[in-house]
Amino acid sequence: MSDLKITPKSIYLKRRSFIKNSFLGISSLSLSKFAQFSSFASQNDKPTSYEAITSYNNFYEFGTSKSDPKKNAFRLTTHPWSVEVGGLCRSPKTLDMDDIFKLNKIEERVYRFRCVEGWSMVIPWTGFSLRDFLLHFEPDDNARYVKFETLYRPEEMIGQKSNILDWPYVEGLRMDEAMHPLSFLSTGIYGESLLNQNGAPLRLVTPWKYGFKSIKSIVKISFERDMPLTSWVKSNPKEYGFYSNVNPDVDHPRWSQKTERRIGEWLRRKTLMYNGYGEEVNDLYKNMDLKKWF
Amino acid sequence: MVLNKKKCLFFCWTIIIFSFVYPFLNSFYLINPVESILHYSGQSSIRFLLLTLMITPLVKFFKQPFFMFARRIFGLTSFFYALLHFLVYLFFEIESFGVYEDFQTRPFIAYGFFAFFCLIPLAVTSNNNLIKKIGVKNWKNLHQLIYPAFAFSAFHYYFKSVSKEGPGLALAYLFLGLFLLFFRAFKLSFRSRIDD
Numbered sequence: 001m002s003d004l005k006i007t008p009k010s011i012y013l014k015r016r017s018f019i020k021n022s023f024l025g026i027s028s029l030s031l032s033k034f035a036q037f038s039s040f041a042s043q044n045d046k047p048t049s050y051e052a053i054t055s056y057n058n059f060y061e062f063g064t065s066k067s068d069p070k071k072n073a074f075r076l077t078t079h080p081w082s083v084e085v086g087g088l089c090r091s092p093k094t095l096d097m098d099d100i101f102k103l104n105k106i107e108e109r110v111y112r113f114r115c116v117e118g119w120s121m122v123i124p125w126t127g128f129s130l131r132d133f134l135l136h137f138e139p140d141d142n143a144r145y146v147k148f149e150t151l152y153r154p155e156e157m158i159g160q161k162s163n164i165l166d167w168p169y170v171e172g173l174r175m176d177e178a179m180h181p182l183s184f185l186s187t188g189i190y191g192e193s194l195l196n197q198n199g200a201p202l203r204l205v206t207p208w209k210y211g212f213k214s215i216k217s218i219v220k221i222s223f224e225r226d227m228p229l230t231s232w233v234k235s236n237p238k239e240y241g242f243y244s245n246v247n248p249d250v251d252h253p254r255w256s257q258k259t260e261r262r263i264g265e266w267l268r269r270k271t272l273m274y275n276g277y278g279e280e281v282n283d284l285y286k287n288m289d290l291k292k293w294f
Numbered sequence: 295m296v297l298n299k300k301k302c303l304f305f306c307w308t309i310i311i312f313s314f315v316y317p318f319l320n321s322f323y324l325i326n327p328v329e330s331i332l333h334y335s336g337q338s339s340i341r342f343l344l345l346t347l348m349i350t351p352l353v354k355f356f357k358q359p360f361f362m363f364a365r366r367i368f369g370l371t372s373f374f375y376a377l378l379h380f381l382v383y384l385f386f387e388i389e390s391f392g393v394y395e396d397f398q399t400r401p402f403i404a405y406g407f408f409a410f411f412c413l414i415p416l417a418v419t420s421n422n423n424l425i426k427k428i429g430v431k432n433w434k435n436l437h438q439l440i441y442p443a444f445a446f447s448a449f450h451y452y453f454k455s456v457s458k459e460g461p462g463l464a465l466a467y468l469f470l471g472l473f474l475l476f477f478r479a480f481k482l483s484f485r486s487r488i489d490d
Contacts, residue, residue, distance in 0.1 A: 051325075055322060056322075064460070117458075119326060164460065236457070255399070255400060268387070
């Protein structure tokens with residue numbers, strides 16, 4: 001499916017100017033629906049340049065350096081693409097991208113994005129709510145977690161030839177996190193279809209968590225009873241936890257999490273609890289020891 | 295053919311200027327300039343340190359006595375890259391938390407400090423007047439500090455890189471440094487045998 005079928009380019013261009021002129025964080029097209037989240041990104045959160053968003057990436061499937069994904073991602077073929085949704089649910093299905101676009105209305109959200117390495121961006125995503133998507137498959141009551149998997153295709157994802165992680169990449173959310181209105185499945189940035197280096201054609205976005213939770217190029221989603229063993233927890237359980245919520249009070253062994261460098265700025269700025277989405281997500285973790293469940 | 299001093303200097307400066315211009319050829323470095331400068335200046339410092347260590351063996355092997363100039367020039371280049379690395383860290387990296395906290399959360403930072411402090415006396419005494427003042431023998435002893443400086447730099451980089459890009463390059467630096475140290479130890483023992 002081409003970009004044009006989703007929304008004409010002229011509307012995207014208008015949206016871009018809307019984003020530039022507004023700090024509301026959501027496009028006018030979806031304003032009414034998400035009025036309760038009137039400030040996804042605040043006054044001093046100007047969207048990061050498209051150039052930076054599409055050139056400076058962590059996507060180990062294409063290499064570990066931040067310039068690698070842009071260089072190597074052209075090999076990935078995203079047509080055709082199908083996503084298998086299953087596990088503990090009443091109507092498991094395998095969908096191609098056309099089906100997925102038909103199921104969901106595309107909207108736009110500007111979110112802060114904080115990488116565990118201490119840098120951050122502001123990204124105008126397009127896509128749809130994860131909750132709305134998941135409900136189509138009617139999850140069972142005993143589904144407590146959602147597990148996501150990235151494509152495994154080492155001949156195209158050449159980073160998978162090295163064993164720096166145990167492929168395929170696995171991520172997960174607790175059911176209530178997945179059903180949270182902020183959780184988002186993205187298909188585009190700045191109104192353009194996602195580029196391969198950004199996780200085309202479908203990726204997760206959970207803005208209150210470190211970036212690596214926002215799994216890219218998803219091919220499999222399943223409802224699970226037990227907490228999935230995610231790739232980073234598997235590779236280094238001392239450094240990475242399942243939740244990985246942005247938290248300035250819990251340091252990573254090789255870098256402090258108290259501050260971050262917003263791409264495009266020289267000086268570091270303070271990192272906000274839950275990346276500034278505390279008001280929205282506090283309730284998810286209210287009885288948890290965040291030092292233990294980091 | 296023995297190269298003259300002028301040609302040797304030209305060769306050295308070509309390498310140094312190329313090392314300086316190289317990152318500007320790639321616009322990727324501009325997206326996160328602080329990170330780029332930190333990474334590139336650190337890499338350059340350790341590479342020039344290795345180059346400095348290699349000069350003496352190379353001079354002997356290729357019989358180019360004038361090339362000894364390169365040792366000082368490359369050594370100073372390494373120091374200036376380290377200074378840049380240090381200053382960018384001080385001004386842009388530690389902002390809301392202090393150096394002490396940084397040592398605690400990121401122990402590899404301490405290795406970087408040690409490496410830099412080893413390099414300072416070497417840079418300061420890299421001119422002919424000071425060599426005369428402190429005496430050639432003292433100067434030679436003092437400049438053995440290049441080995442701990444190199445070791446600290448290599449470990450600094452090793453602990454920084456071990457999780458992300460992998461420690462491959464850091465290990466290569468370490469082995470090359472170790473090899474050059476062995477070369478030097480062997481040469482010294484050989485010479486002392488002749489002295490006997």
